[in-house]
Amino acid sequence: MQNNTTTTEPTPNGGEGQHLPNETYLQYVKRQFRKNRLARTALYFTYFMFCVAIFADFLANDRPIACSYKGEFYMPVVQDYLKGMGMYRYPKELNNVDWKSLEYDWSFFPPVKYHGNGIDGANPFVPPFTSGSDHFLGTDQVGHDLLAGLIHGARISLSVGFISMSIAAFVGISLGAMAGYFGGWVDMLISRLIELFLNFPTLFLIITVVAFYGANIFFMMVVIGLTGWTGIARLIRGEVLRIRNMEYITAANSIGFPAFRIIWRQVLPNALAPVLVSIAFGIAGAILTESTLSFLGLGVPAEVVTWGAILDGSRSATFAWWMAIFPGCMIFLSVVSYNLIGDGLRDALDPRLKT
Structure with a gap:
């Protein structure tokens, strides 16, 4: 009897969704991610902004x-x-x-001879690219150099995004893993806790904290982190529920490994992939939340320069278009970049989800 079954070999260039010989899962994800030009460009932009944030004092300083x-x-x-x-x-x-x-x-x-909160009182409202001026992107109503503010503002925005989502990831992964692995009353209790936190409006909660403690970037990051973990917890719970009955987990249990060792060393490494997508989207949301609060004058102390604070100054000077355009573009590009990275990770981790 003739066997009509054919075997599909990976193409030399790695066809869509195919693994190359001797290729690890991480290498496969990297290769799939690189195929997405928008996501790759967004990643390069975030690398650039990360370098700007780290070396802000060497790029803009008096x-x-x-x-x-x-x-x-x-x-x-x-x-x-x-x-x-x-x-x-x-x-x-x-x-x-x-x-x-x-x-x-x-x-x-440094290339920009002004600090983020330095003031050139003799040159307020200098338009960008003015001949003979060393304020490349202009100044605001009191003489703050706009380019210096954007450079130092990147540090605040990225700090809020990464630190708040680090808090959210730690809480969400820990609780979601316990809910999915132990099940029973632990799952029920954590699920009710997730539902409770889903009802907390992040923006109004931060405004309430500001009313009691004043504008404080630390409190803002903590509140964003403690209200942003629910989606991560639900993703991890679903993945752990799928993984916990697999043979290698059953074998680890039969050997007598402690439950938390199995969770952290066996279950989580195979359940984290969807969380990376959620974290990327969460960083974008945190940056947008910080910018919104700073625009309202509630995010950080007045002496701290942020993109949202620069944007807030444009409300009282509508003719100074550069005070709205440049920080607005930085917020837009940062948020879009992290969303594109999230899309790229989603497609790379599971090509079936591609639209």
């Missing part, structure tokens, strides 16, 4: 990166960090000095 003053060598940007940790003290003549007014032997300043 102090030199390195200089020689009266024969002595200084690195004020680095030494400021050391001073904050109690590891360095400036000479008395350099305490509270205007570094830009000093006469150096030589100096190397």
Whole structure:
């Protein structure tokens, strides 16, 4: 009898949804993700913004990166960090000095010679790209350099996004894994807790916290994290329910491994894939929430520069279009980038979900 069954071999370039020989699952996901040009471009943009946030003080600062003053060598940007940790003290003549007014032997300043909250009081409302001005993207109503504000604002926005979603991921993964693995009354209790937290409006809860404790970025990140874990918990619960009856989990139980060891070392590594998508979307939502609160004047203290705070200043100066366009574009690009990364991860992790 003739056998009509055919075997499909992977194509040399890795066909749609096919694994290459000796390819791990992680390598497969990376290869599928790279095929999505929009997601790949968005990832490169987030890498760029991550670098901007880390090196913000070296990109926009009113102090030199390195200089020689009266024969002595200084690195004020680095030494400021050391001073904050109690590891360095400036000479008395350099305490509270205007570094830009000093006469150096030589100096190397950042590309933008203004700090995020520095003020050039003589140049308010300077339009962008003005000839002869060193404010490349203009200034606001009091003389804050807009480009410096955008650079330092990236640090706040990314911090809120990553820290708040780290809190949400930790809580959601922990509770969701316990609910899915143990089942019974544990599952019922955690499911009711999820339903309870789903009814908490994040925005109004943060406004309530601000009313009691004042604008505080730490409280904002905690509230966003403690109200954003429910979706992650439900995803993890569903994945753990699917995995817990598989043979290798049954074998681990029969050997006598502790339940929490099985959860953290055997179950979760195989259940985290959908959570990465949810975290990417969650970071975008956290950045948007922070920008909304800062726009309303409720997110962070007034002296902290954020994209939303810059956008808020444009309401009282409608003619200064650059105060709305540039921070608005940064918020838009950041939110869209994380959403595109989430879409790319979803398609890479499960090609059947592609639209």
